[in-house]
Amino acid sequence: MPFEERLGGDIKRVEHDLMLVKQQAVRPAGLTVAQYATLLVLNEHPGVSAAELARRCRVTPQTMTTILRNLEAADLIARVPHEVHRNVLETRLTEAGRAAFEVADERASAVERRLADEFSAEERKTLRALLARCSKALTDQA
Amino acid sequence: MPFEERLGGDIKRVEHDLMLVKQQAVRPAGLTVAQYATLLVLNEHPGVSAAELARRCRVTPQTMTTILRNLEAADLIARVPHEVHRNVLETRLTEAGRAAFEVADERASAVERRLADEFSAEERKTLRALLARCSKALTDQA
DNA sequence: TGACGGCTATCAGAGCTCTGATATAGCTTC
């Protein structure tokens, strides 16, 4: 199958473009895209565990450990042991973390809005349905 | 904008699924996805420069340098100075490189085929058109 | 009670990817 006919190439290209644009968007806040995504989940679910963060951000726990290490070094998050489960660390935004997130979120949301505005509601629905089928086709009995 | 409503999340998820499945596909050949993609272009365009490879694989020249370093260390490619332009290095597959590529390509193509078979010709056309508009919306006046 | 399975967290290491900076070659223009 020739290179250009592969659906994977189209998916890869869009994701790549998205990453580049988002990177430029969150950069002024001093964040990477992965850090922004982590802070986004953290903002909606304070005190969540690293393992749960990893699942929601779709990365491995090891990857999340790396991201959290950098965020903690920059004092954007704080991690404290769970009340009951001593093995679990609860992670929360610091004041600086929330501030950085809000700066980044304003710009990142604008990117998402620009993307969404390209399509009608009907088209968005179609696109999401097709993408969901891609995931299904790829994941089923992989 | 809530996390789940973002189109970027859907795109990210599909790309992520694709990478995982492809990684599993090319792994038995001893290749990474990036290496496989590089060998794929190299197979279709022997003697191409690293800069051109970078453009076709949609990575920076620096990233391609890293990939080529690993491929050369594994004797899967050979690089020789260009006849005229001494500044340019021509890259070609070695015998081992071609062998590894063919093993990987058989399995990777199967993944692409599985993905393509999920859709009718009409649906594929629609999906690609929508994805192209995503790229356009993201890239224009970024 | 103790073994087991499942969850948590993290270290180690390889590889990919980016930004930033540097050096060289060739072509164009003055």
Next chain:
DNA sequence: GAAGCTATATCAGAGCTCTGATAGCCGTCA
């Protein structure tokens, strides 16, 4: 010929991502 532009290649460094391996905590169940 020198200046400047463009393209090549690569080093340096930070960060993300994966696989593999290790270790601790908690529940269940024999």
